[in-house]
Amino acid sequence: MTADAQLYPTPEGLYCPAGDFHVDPLRPVRRALITHGHADHARPGHGAVLATRQTLDIMAIRYGEDFTQSRQEAVGRVRIGDAEVSFHPAGHVLGSAQIEIATGGRRFVVTGDYCRHPNPVAAPFEPVPCDVFVTEATFALPVFRHPDPAAEIGKLLASVRAFPDRAHLVGAYALGKAQRVIMLLREAGWDAPIYLHGALERLCWYHVEQGVPLGDLRPATTDRKTKADFAGQIVLAPPSAFAATWAQRFPDPVICFASGWMQIRARARQRGVELPLILSDHADWPDLLRTIDEVDPQETWITHGREDALMRELDLRGRVGRPLRLVGYEDEAEA
Amino acid sequence: MRHFARLIEALAFTPQRNGKIRHLVEHFRTRPDPDRGIALGALTGDLDLRQVTPSLLRGLVAEKVDEELFRLSYDFVGDLAETIALIWPVAEAPEDPPLAELVAELEATGKAALPGVIAARLDRLEPSARYAYLKIATGALRVGVSARLARTALAEFGSVPVEEIEELWHGLEPPFESLFAWLEGGEKPVSAARSPFRPVMLSTATDLDQLGPLAPEDFAAEWKWDGIRVQAAVEDGERRLYSRTGEDISGSFPDLLDALDFEGTIDGELLVRRGESVAAFGELQKRLNRKTVGKGLLKSHPAALRAYDILIHGHEDMRAQPFDRRRARLEQVIAKADPERIDLSPLLSFDTWDALAALRADPPDPVIEGLMIKRRDSPYLAGRIRGHWFKWKRDPMTVDAVLLYAQRGHGKRSGYYSDFTFGLWDGNMLVPVGKAYFGFTDAELKSLDRFVRSNTTERFGPVRAVKPELVLEIAFEGLNRSTRHKSGVAMRFPRIARIRTDKPAQEADRLEALTALLPPEGPPA
Incomplete structure (x- = not known):
């Protein structure tokens, strides 16, 4: 049986007929294997979900306890029909995993989104040997080499010092990026309270419960607080909040945005960002190539992102590549 | 170079004039001569460099990077200097040479040797420094700082009236060491130039x-x-x-x-x-x-x-x-x-x-x-x-126009829709004729913001289209013909004089009322 008959894209998402399941399906399906809790990968309404404990918890926080009819925590090797699956850390967000699928003598690894840079909120990525490596390619252009995160946080703290009368509003996605920014701030010695938009609170508290020491977090509410109280403070919010009347409560705010896309100036300007922070939870170009070399698969399949450039590079390296062109992933804010 | 790279990045992303001045003053205060003066010259357009052409740069990068990968990257990034700065192979041991050294080298290098010199520098700079270097070499900083704004920052740095700097300016040239010495408490330079500018x-x-x-x-x-x-x-x-x-x-x-x-x-x-x-x-x-x-x-x-x-x-x-x-x-x-x-x-x-x-x-x-x-x-x-x-x-001209689009502001206006596009009737269509972002009080801004939020029909990034219902009295100083505007007219200093909640949109002015105010057309240029 050829590899592309054992795992292939369908309108619902990537499908494995041997186990009759989908990986990160875009629409409700009978049985879903979920790599991580970001909304474009983890959707509600499936018959059954197999995922890490933390991904299941995160889905319950986001969608309510009834997000699926039945759920199973991924521990060790799990037999599903004629396939055997296991989950391995992906280094992307809390609970994120690559999914290894063994069927008919062939081994696939579906990465979901992954990151090779040390990330205090996620277990580090483990290269898993396989025949077919199914990778993301969000930042697959040679212009993407993510800078040192500590230096990016240094830019934020320098700006806070330079503008003590202004609030710094940092746009950060609720799952992963927000907690990463907080941990980087703590590592850089910022032990003052960090203020949170309401949409970030539950996931931050969940990280604390899971043993991630986020320090003194407070709601960015105006009860008992005036505009001036936010001067010199750091406030985290989902980027969408900057358009809302919510942003009016802060004194002359400096709009910051933590994302890998901030590498590109036009993107930062388009979003009206005054302080771009290049912080990504994805593999950059060198890490994508390094990972493919380490895993050394017979074939590399590309789920989503800049597949043209990665295909070209695989070709130059004499590797076999195949674009799956899955549509529906990659919320810009998450990268 | 790292400091200059940081400066132009901060200037490019800081929308407010005062914020830009603050970054400039800080740079003048902390950087030594001659670097700060070369930075000033780069911002005011007073560096006299051989223009490095885009085709020279394309030729350089073609030797380092696969053509197809470069094309895909350039398509995505949209700016040649930025693409090259990011895609150039990583420097093994990056250096941070003074800005003045890089500029002096560009000045001293002949046309034939230029590509080799630039490539050797790119090999040893970090990406943000490469970007700044290429922007200087191509003579297009585009960071939203005019020569006037740079001189205003100098005036603030030295606590002197900007007019005194304007008066001296034409006798000075990069790296402006005598100017900085004066601004830091030394002796005022004497302009040797003939026909100097005098403050107006x-x-x-x-x-x-x-x-x-x-x-x-x-x-x-x-x-x-x-x-x-x-x-x-x-x-x-x-x-x-x-x-x-x-x-x-x-x-x-x-x-x-x-x-x-x-x-x-x-x-x-x-x-x-x-x-x-x-x-x-x-x-x-x-x-x-x-x-x-x-x-x-x-x-x-x-x-x-x-x-x-x-x-x-x-x-x-x-x-x-x-x-x-x-x-x-x-x-x-x-x-x-x-x-x-x-x-x-x-x-x-x-x-x-x-x-x-x-x-x-x-x-x-x-x-x-x-x-x-x-x-x-x-x-x-x-x-x-x-x-x-x-x-x-003369009393300003006024016209009653209909609010069509609003864009989010920044800084003190963060979270408010504060830039307003308005239009006039042309037949039974409303044609945009201008944009205004001042003239209103804080209380009026709040009520405009409320109107925009509750009457949004479409969103395009930071811009919202609104129901064409609110009439604004727009005051302006004059009118020019414009081929760049759909309406064919461009207002000078338009501002919102009044919010006409009393007037239905159907009774707003027609485009003809505005075009009738246009000056006569000159001969073809």
């Missing part, structure tokens, strides 16, 4: 109420012409034309420069004039910002100076003398000039402020934007000093 005297706005208590006989009045305020300086035969902020614009006006047959410094209005007929401001705009001016344009759009005042005559500095004395001298000098190119701004005769108000209400020429009222005993003073010169502008 500016007026404050007035009206009948404020003029009332003053004695009309203490004042002279003249028309305020709608051209560009300039200073024509001739010293020992060297002729220069400056804008009112001290930019040397001689190169764009060779025809007027030829006519400067005097020795001294004259303050006046630059106009396009054909005999007695003064052309609308839009025609003068065609002459601006040109490196070379074609014969056709010189003929169809002849430049002229209408003189207001004299600062220097021969080598005599007249600035401390009263206006009346200067005016008499000005009349003598202008009497000898070529009347086709240089004439006198006539004084108006009036006995009472009401008589002057009557003149203001009915000016004899459409290219008059109001009155200038000058105290007869005033010296010629640098800057906007209250109590000496007054401008009494």
Whole structure:
């Protein structure tokens, strides 16, 4: 049986007929294997979900306890029909995993989104040997080499010092990026309270419960607080909040945005960002190539992102590549 | 170079003028000579570098990166220097050479050796420094800082009036070490340049109420012409034309420069004039910002100076003398000039402020934007000093327009929709005719913001389209023809004068009402 008959894209998402399941399906399906809790990968309404404990918890926080009819925590090797699956850390967000699928003598690894840079909120990525490596390619252009995160946080703290009368509003996605920014701030010695938009609170508290020491977090509410109280403070919010009347409560705010896309100036300007922070939870170009070399698969399949450039590079390296062109992933804010 | 790279990044992303000034002052304060002066020269366009062409850069990157991968990257990034800065192979041991060293090297390198020199530098710089280096080399910083803003930051850095810096500017060149030494408490440099720019005297706005208590006989009045305020300086035969902020614009006006047959410094209005007929401001705009001016344009759009005042005559500095004395001298000098190119701004005769108000209400020429009222005993003073010169502008034109789009503001206006696009009726369609982002009070901003949020029909990034229901009274200073606007008109200084919640959108003005106010079309350029 050829590899592309054992795992292939369908309108619902990537499908494995041997186990009759989908990986990160875009629409409700009978049985879903979920790599991580970001909304474009983890959707509600499936018959059954197999995922890490933390991904299941995160889905319950986001969608309510009834997000699926039945759920199973991924521990060790799990037999599903004629396939055997296991989950391995992906280094992307809390609970994120690559999914290894063994069927008919062939081994696939579906990465979901992954990151090779040390990330205090996620277990580090483990290269898993396989025949077919199914990778993301969000930042697959040679212009993407993510800078040192500590230096990016240094830019934020320098700006806070330079503008003590202004609030710094940092746009950060609720799952992963927000907690990463907080941990980087703590590592850089910022032990003052960090203020949170309401949409970030539950996931931050969940990280604390899971043993991630986020320090003194407070709601960015105006009860008992005036505009001036936010001067010199750091406030985290989902980027969408900057358009809302919510942003009016802060004194002359400096709009910051933590994302890998901030590498590109036009993107930062388009979003009206005054302080771009290049912080990504994805593999950059060198890490994508390094990972493919380490895993050394017979074939590399590309789920989503800049597949043209990665295909070209695989070709130059004499590797076999195949674009799956899955549509529906990659919320810009998450990268 | 790392510091300069950080500076231009901060400038490019900081929208507010004051924020930009703050970044500049900090840079001047912390960077040593000659780096800060080279940085200043890069921002004011005073570095004289051989232009590095995009094709040279493309050739360099083609030797390092697969062509297809570069093309895909450039498509995504959209800026050549930025793409090259990011895609260039990582420096093994990055260096941080002083900006001045990099600029000196570019200046000293001949055309044939240039590609090799640039490639060798790119090999040893970090990405953000590569970006800054390439932007300097290609001569296009584009960080939203004008030479004027850079000088304003210098003034703030040294706690001196910006006029003093403008006056010195043309005798100085990068790295401006004598200038920085003065701003840090040293001796003020003496300008050696001939025909230097002198700080211009500016007026404050007035009206009948404020003029009332003053004695009309203490004042002279003249028309305020709608051209560009300039200073024509001739010293020992060297002729220069400056804008009112001290930019040397001689190169764009060779025809007027030829006519400067005097020795001294004259303050006046630059106009396009054909005999007695003064052309609308839009025609003068065609002459601006040109490196070379074609014969056709010189003929169809002849430049002229209408003189207001004299600062220097021969080598005599007249600035401390009263206006009346200067005016008499000005009349003598202008009497000898070529009347086709240089004439006198006539004084108006009036006995009472009401008589002057009557003149203001009915000016004899459409290219008059109001009155200038000058105290007869005033010296010629640098800057906007209250109590000496007054401008009494014509009432603004107004039009009732419908709010169509709103865009989010930044800084103190974060979270508010504060930039408003409005339109007028053309048939049964509303055509956008302009954009306004001031004129309203804080309370009005809140109510406009509320209207936008509750009447949004579509969103495009930071912009919202709204139901065409709210009428805004827009005040503006003038109107130009424009091929860049769908409506064919461009307003000058549009602002929101009133929110007309009392007026239904159907009764807003029609586009014809606006186009009827347009000045006559000039000859083809």
